[in-house]
Each structure stands twice: as C-alpha cells, then as structure tokens.
Amino acid sequence: MRSQLTNAAHAEILERISECNHMTVSHVDWNIFLVKLQGDQWTVNLLEKTCTCKVFDLDHLPCAHALAAARERNLDYTSLCADYYKEEVIVDAYSTSIMLVGHPHTWVIPPDIRNRVVLTPDIRTQTGRSRRSLILSVSERPSR
Ligand SMILES: [Zn+2]
Numbered sequence: 321m322r323s324q325l326t327n328a329a330h331a332e333i334l335e336r337i338s339e340c341n342h343m344t345v346s347h348v349d350w351n352i353f354l355v356k357l358q359g360d361q362w363t364v365n366l367l368e369k370t371c372t373c374k375v376f377d378l379d380h381l382p383c384a385h386a387l388a389a390a391r392e393r394n395l396d397y398t399s400l401c402a403d404y405y406k407e408e409v410i411v412d413a414y415s416t417s418i419m420l421v422g423h424p425h426t427w428v429i430p431p432d433i434r435n436r437v438v439l440t441p442d443i444r445t446q447t448g449r450s451r452r453s454l455i456l457s458v459s460e461r462p463s464r
Contacts, residue, residue, distance in 0.1 A: 329405035339384035345392040353389035364389040
C-alpha cells in the first residue's frame with residue numbers, strides 16, 4: 321500500500337511502529353488510551369492528538385504509544401499525522417508558478433534605489449569582557 325505521507329515521515333512511522341509491538345493498550349474511553357511497556361505508562365488522546373511523552377504533541381506525527389492506541393482502535397495512522405507530512409499538501413504548495421529572480425546582473429533596478437547607501441547601525445559595543453555578575457536592583461540589595 322502506498323502511503324500518502326512523505327518518504328521521511330513514512331520511514332519515521334515505520335520505525336515507531338516497530339517500537340510499539342510489545343506495548344499493552346487499554347481503553348480509558350473512546351479516544352483516550354493507557355499504553356504500558358515494562359513498568360512505564362503513557363496516556364494517549366487520539367482526539368486531541370496528544371501523548372504524555374509529548375512527542376506526538378510536538379512532532380504532530382504519532383509517537384509509538386499513539387500508534388499502539390491507533391492499532392487498538394483500528395484507526396488509520398495517517399489520519400493522526402499533520403497535513404504538512406502529506407505529499408499531496410506539499411505538491412499543492414509548489415503547484416503555482418514560481419517566478420525566478422535570475423542573476424543580479426540581469427536585474428533592472430531604478431537609479432534612485434541603486435544609489436541608496438545603506439549603512440550599518442550606529443551602535444557602539446563596549447570593549448573588554450562582557451559583564452557576568454548580576455547587578456541587583458535597589459529593592460533586591462540586602463539591607464544594612
Ligand atoms: Zn507517546
């Protein structure tokens with residue numbers, strides 16, 4: 321079966337699927353699962369696409385625990401992946417015309433723009449080592 325995910329996302333999912341083979345999954349409710357492996361446990365919410373390991377929350381790609389929960393519910397794991405991991409979305413993003421800029425020697429630049437001089441910001445940096453010790457404010461100083 322051809323995955324609708326990108327090759328990199330599909331490879332990552334396959335690696336995570338191999339991790340979830342020995343996990344035990346129990347239902348908390350229709351969308352929440354308790355996933356256990358060797359004394360550790362994680363809570364997966366398939367509706368909110370979260371897991372207590374936070375990998376699912378941050379990657380927006382199901383972690384091994386979420387994949388174990390999805391397998392328990394016979395849910396297609398691609399529905400748990402963010403759209404930006406899907407080939408169709410990437411193809412759509414680049415489907416419109418891309419205007420090439422060309423070499424800078426071929427650019428037509430109006431003279432008023434060409435003659436502008438852009439200077440560096442007028443900021444002086446102090447010489448020597450940067451200060452490392454904290455300077456306390458008046459309210460933080462110890463009273464005498
Ligand atoms: Zn997880």
